[in-house]
Amino acid sequence: MLDSLATSLVLILEWENLLAMVGGTILGICIGALPGLSATMGIAILIPLTFGLHPLVGLGMMAGIYNGAMYGGAIPSILLRIPGTPASVATILDGGPMSDQGRAPLALKIAVVSSAIGGIASAVALITLAPPLSRVTLAFGPADYFWVAFFGLASIAVLVGNDPWKGIVAAAIGLLIGMVGIDTVSGAGRLTFGQSELTGGFHIVVVLIGLFGIPPTLRLAERAVRERKPVQEARLDLAQSERVPYRLLWPTWLRSSLIGVVVGILPGAGGNMASFMSYNEAKRASKTPERFGHGAEEGVAAAECGNNADNAAALVPALTLGIPGSSVSAVILGGLLVHGLQPGPALFRDSGEIVYGFMLQMLITAALLIVLGGYLGSRVFVKILKLPPLLLIPIVFSLTIVGVYSVNNSMFDVFLLLAFAVVGVFLDRMQYPLAPVVLGVVLGTMAESNLRLALLIGQGEWSALVARPLSMGLAAITLLAVISPILKVVRQRLKARAAAH
Template identity: 55%
Template structure:
């Protein structure tokens, strides 16, 4: 009981409260600016935390993390430009809702869903974190390989109208993921003698190009000189009926569980959680055809899924010292800066600090309701009132500045423009872009995992399917890939009967 009292007293002191509030506001703005991301912000913040108290530093990390994850939904909904990689799935239905004059409604749903997902993730971290962390010990390289394959297959098959195009897009992402040094042997691959390619293609650069440039080109083509009116945006007194809120509860529950499950798997992330949550909601819907055309459940699933990954990714980081994602790795760095060793003993040696950080993850998730509701809906939604011809140069400047500051390399700008032009023409032939990004993310993970599994088994391929967990995931993946063929055969048979 004394520990709980100490935690509450330390967290609700003036310094940590101010740090959480200020960082949450900053996080929303960072997430809302295309090209910027929480990883960049937290990495820049870490050197400044040397002189801070641990809970103030960790409170700032929690605020920026949770705030930016919601902030990424703002440009995703208004401009179809995901502010963070985890907001890609939010564009599927968020942007169509904005085009239909429901931008404020979509932002409000995203705000609620982000807060609920983040709060659920923080509660999981506080209650069942150590138990869930132990479960990850059962996963070896073979399991991680099949998890990566399942993620790519699910997106390739379920996103877009043509499963074959989706799978081809995933393969293209896999090819892009092979560029750079081989992580196991150190041999350069597809670098063409260019030193800047040794580190591989930067995900943020490709992401900004694929998802930011095509809509900019479309805006330039439309040559909109008027923009939308305030009436079209419907920003005033936007209320979501209680019946609709009640209908979102199953989606929130499902997406929270998926996000928490993905979060505790090292190497996964909010983007995977968002995609899987979106696909699960679409599969469970009685009207799956409405997804991608402005279904509010699509926004709720994506935002709840990517935010419920946040605190869950800290579970293996705090209990095992294994970061669940890049942000979790930065949190480990923040702990080490203050002389704290992450791992199983952290909970016993520093219960007050760990408990305080867990509570901060919960509080900053709930702060989204205040920060997001006040700032995002009334300020950022106004972006759509600008004429399209003004948005084009504005977005281009943000893209160029955001991409250039990542590595400080002019060549990244050319990569961004090349990815954007490719994305523009791929959309023209109805090839989905999401599988490309997921292939780029999961490809290296799948390759390294399968090679490690074969090294451990001394080249025995059966090791990939003989372990119980890997066998279950493998069968599920194959079934998912074959499902479109089975469904098409059933439809042809039904037409033949008629």
């Protein structure tokens, strides 16, 4: 292993590979910053262009796009409250309020440092722990995956927002949206109403931009018409001298890195779940949890670090077992096959220099984020807040519509965008949290398919869900995560009533 790493390090430091990594990282940041585009799309488009290149040059560009896009999604999340990528939804929860407070430069700095730390931790885990971690993944059965998905969904539903019951209703709405399309177990169509466009379900990008893109843009329009001045510009320079509070954020980074790595090696979980779970744990561990959702630095740090700590970790099952841990790793798997590299145990034996070189490229491109997207990039990106809101609003609307149309080149998706925008505005005005809706869509399919598989294996017996010690432990953790916040709210309301009387 050490010999392969040393040889790989010499190879990736050649100018072609360095140029590929730098160019891929810059391109990835731009892709992530555009709502509707994603790392999956960017890498998929890139693969045919790498046919005639050395494998390490092509893989270096893929590594750069991967890490760059996962950070790039934080830029519109913070500045415009629009998730650039599906995994950057949790960043909006505190990044948006920090931007409203004139602290956008600090939020962007925290986001890029957190992304780099998470990416570096993930790459180190990939390099050192790939074979052992892949064996851990094999220990999970359908019931265990169900409890992991249910834990992520339930904990976010009751912890995001001020009312756990509203969070549960929001999660149920997300589960209902996720049910549309072909049933993954039986193959039957559900809730498609005869529309062929709905057989594949609602695309996550359409749901995200409809729920998170349009409502804040309408709020911005209302404020612009009411105040008739660009309120952001007057407050922007107040935070230019703020520095990243490293001492405050280190515990959050360590915790979120661990969560992201563990979630990353679970096939199908993805950065969405890693970012929300990291945010959840940061809020749970905080001495001032009431700051979360109102501009807490730890909230941005947790979401971005957990999101990026998933990156390289998702490649662990992909490289060792041929099982992609996320949609991006599935595309990268295709890129390996294009270059004649067959994933599996033989990959490390037959092409050690290439595979370890790719791992080191994931490490280097994560570190490049600090230079390319950090203190230089934040000064450029934050200029968008100096645009007058009345000029910014049509730009945002145009980007959202173009981004949604580009997903499937379909006007049907644009009409769905408007429908989800109506739902998003209604939920926003009624003060229902939107994050559980998205997580319901993302994790609903994973939870349902594994629940039904577990019941099929257990011949319809519900006891099959807690038949193993691992399943019982995950079920207990899930139950505790759901009950604790609800009991806390009930106690607070009882005390308030007693004080009133």
